Each structure stands twice: as structure tokens, then as C-alpha cells.
Amino acid sequence: MSDNHSHGPTGGSATAGHDDHDHHDIASHIKTYIGVFIALLVGTVITVSMYYVHFDSMALTIAIALFIASIKSFLVAAYFMHLISEKKAIYGILIISAIFFVALGGLTLWGMHDWPTGAEGKAMYVP
């Protein structure tokens, strides 16, 4: 983003009313929003067209799809959700969420290597 003042409209805290953000400032943000919107649509088209391209490796197929999804979600979070210029408290919450999210995924992966075995175990787990 071009602006680097500390509490633009993306800061979200409408501190002293509308006066300190002039309309021109918001207008430049609207251009960003439209730009992100177009990028998201292009990203969707690329994701879908990748489906029709055949890759030999399933891992590569998954990696490409998730990579594009990550870029799209970054655009939404950074610009639509204003995370590009947000307060520390919110970054703190999100860092903690990220740690717990990774831990949750990690537990799932861990669990996959530890299926119950034996006749009873098989009955519990039908793939």
C-alpha cells in the first residue's frame, strides 16, 4: 500500500471522527479494494484451470492449489480485513491462533501414524 501514516482508515479505529481521514484517502483505498477483487477472481480462474492440467505428482497438485489459496487468503486478510495496518493486540491474538492451529494439525498428523492395531482396532477404524 502506498500510504504509510500510522492510522489511516485501514487502522479501523475511527479515533477523532471522519475529519482526519479525508475523502481522497478513502478513495485510494477503494482502488486497492477493486484491485484485490480482480486479483481474487484471476486467482480463482487459475486455480480451476490448474485442475484441468495434469500433473504426475499429487503432492505438486495439492501444493499449487494451496499456494494459490494462500495468496488469495492473504489478499483478503491484508486488505479487506485491514490486517496490513492493524494494532498489536490483534496480531497477538492471531499469532496465538496460528500456534494452536498448527498444533491441532500436528496432533492430527501424529494420530495418523498411530492407528489402533489388531482385530478390535480394525473394527474401530474403517478407512
Next chain:
Amino acid sequence: MEIPYTDKPRPDTGLYNAKLGIWLFLASEIMLFGGLFSAYILLRVNAAEGVWPAVKLAWPHGLLNIPIGTFNTAVLITSSVTVVLAWASLKMNNFARFRMFMVITVFCALSFLGIKSYEYNEKFTHYELRLNDGKAYTGHLIVNGEHPGFWDFSKVYNLEQLKAKTNVTSIKFTADPEKAEGHGHGEAGAHEHKELDLKTDQIAHLDAFLPRNHTFFAIYFTITALHGLHVLGGALVLAYFAFPGAKLWKTHPEQFTNRIEVGGLFWHFVDLVWIFLFPVVYLL
């Protein structure tokens, strides 16, 4: 009593309270959907090798309607940009334009749900069929000349229900073209639909594409229905802000603008979940 810090930032956080609140809520939502995504990966990775339905416990590929899913993705992305434009319109003191963008947002939300219902109905009337001789098909069931279950959930049959609720002893089944081996490229048009005339006692298994039928459908319906509920809830809140709740604009414009931002943050989160959900469920 006045609610504190609705329009002024609280000195220690630098945020108005609702914004801190919505982010804490979204953090819990990340864990909710994170758990379900983990479940999806677990089921997907541990599915049997091979092509479904020939291999009963293999993962079905290419069952979901990609053009419709893509269109729905575009609808949700559009609603996400319109909600942020609605907020920006309030920042520019343009209430009429705010309302226009909110109406578009809610319209997109309802369109998304309508399209999703159509997709669900397609699944509820699509069947998996296994015969006693080991052959397996997917396709459409015809009982007494009609497709049961079309927008009528009580007529979605599995084999036992078919026997119990109707007194037919023979059915027709329009089998889908057989799928080629490989990932996601089953829509080759080389094979034709096949009409099967069957006696009910030739059938080993018959069920619609319902959660009870396969782990894929179980997790697909769980995640997309939970996401759909979020879309519905978000649409109700945004519709409230667009009309009856908009009274606040006249008395407390700052607080109202912040409410729109907070509602918008929830809405972007719902869009964000779909950005991952669409490739994972439809394409991989």
C-alpha cells in the same frame, strides 16, 4: 449504562472494543474450521487406493460440479468486496451508496445459498449402486417412472427404505459414464449413460450421496453446511445493518461505521474459509 469504547479506542489496546471482540471470536472460528479441515485431510489421506465406486472405500473424485462451484466462489468474492465498499462509503458519508452495496452483499449471500441448495439437491438425487455380482455404478434411480427425492427429502431411499416404503420389485437406473483412472479427469465423454433394468433382489447396496453413505459425503456436508450456516447468519446480520439497524447512523455515525466494519470482518472470514474449501473439496 453506556457501552464503553464503541467509537473511541480503548487506551491499552488501541482498539474499539467490538473489534477486539470480533477478532477473538474469529480466532475461535479458526479452530472450529481447522478441526474440520484436519478431519477432512485425515479421511482423504487414509481412503483406500483406487477409483470409487469400483473400490468401495476409495475417495470419490470429480463428483462435485466445478463450474457451479467456481461461479459460487465468484459470487462470494463479489460480496466480500461490496461489504468493504459499503464500509468505505460510510467513511465518505455516503449513506445511499452504503445501502446499495449492502443490498448487493445480501443478494450475493442469498444467491450463494440458493446455488448451494441446488448442488445439495443434485447430490440427494444421485445414487451409488452395488449389485450382488460385484458391479458398482453411480447414477440416477427411477422408481415407477420418476426420480424419487427431487426436492423431497423423504423420498431419498436406501435399499431398505426402498423396499419398505414402496412395493416395487424392479427399478430402472441410469448409470453415469464410467470414470477413467487418474485424478480429476473422469469427464471424458467417450462412455455413454447406460440404462439398467434391475430387480431389487439383485441389489447389494443402494443409497443416495448422503453423509451416511460415504466418509467423503459426511465431511463434505458437514463442512459446507457449517459454512452455509455462517453465510446465512452473516446475511441476516448484514441485512439488519442495511435496514432496521441503520437508524444508528443518524445518532451515532462512528459507532454504526464500526459495526459495519465488524460485520464485514466476519463476512471476510466466511469468504476466507471458502477460498480454502473450494479447491480442497471440489478440486483435490
